[in-house]
Amino acid sequence: xxKALSVLASLIIMGALPGRAELLQxxxxxxxxx
Amino acid sequence: MTCAHVVxxxxxxxxxxxxxxxxxxxxxxxxxxxxxxxxxxxQFWELIHKNGYTPKSTAVSVRGDLANxxxxxxxxxxxxxxxxTLAANPKNPTAYGEASKKLGQTVTVQGxxxxxxxxxxxxxxxxxxxx
Numbered sequence: 001x002x003k004a005l006s007v008l009a010s011l012i013i014m015g016a017l018p019g020r021a022e023l024l025q026x027x028x029x030x031x032x033x034x
Numbered sequence: 035m036t037c038a039h040v041v042x043x044x045x046x047x048x049x050x051x052x053x054x055x056x057x058x059x060x061x062x063x064x065x066x067x068x069x070x071x072x073x074x075x076x077q078f079w080e081l082i083h084k085n086g087y088t089p090k091s092t093a094v095s096v097r098g099d100l101a102n103x104x105x106x107x108x109x110x111x112x113x114x115x116x117x118x119t120l121a122a123n124p125k126n127p128t129a130y131g132e133a134s135k136k137l138g139q140t141v142t143v144q145g146x147x148x149x150x151x152x153x154x155x156x157x158x159x160x161x162x163x164x165x
Contacts, residue, residue: 022097
């Protein structure tokens with residue numbers, strides 16, 4: 001139980017790390033739009 | 035309902051999208067994403083294609099960890115399983131060199147991606163700027 005909680009806490013901390021990355025913005029050029 | 039509105043509505047339904055701005059005059063859709071999103075550029079291209087339009091050159095701002103894999107500069111984008119291959123941008127070839135000096139660091143890369151014939155095929159991100 002304690003180990004499971006420890007793993008869960010680690011996963012939460014990993015998700016909160018500032019190094020986590022993702023797409024911030026995309027500017028999509030679209031042909032044929034009117 | 036205008037064509038731009040159809041695209042606007044479709045983009046807003048995508049998980050992780052914060053805001054959408056579709057410009058009729060420019061033929062441009064600007065999509066800002068929320069932190070922790072799991073989207074990729076090809077997913078947006080496919081969405082545009084499904085709505086009857088052709089995606090073209092796409093300016094991308096993405097945050098990730100720079101790594102060298104077999105001599106190739108890559109950006110590991112967590113939140114997705116995606117690894118973007120970086121390439122030099124002919125308009126600013128020095129930016130790629132700057133990126134290669136920041137291996138192991140978490141950076142924000144701005145660049146351009148050009149969709150291939152098959153929208154699902156991975157394409158390199160041509161680096162314009164690294165911060």
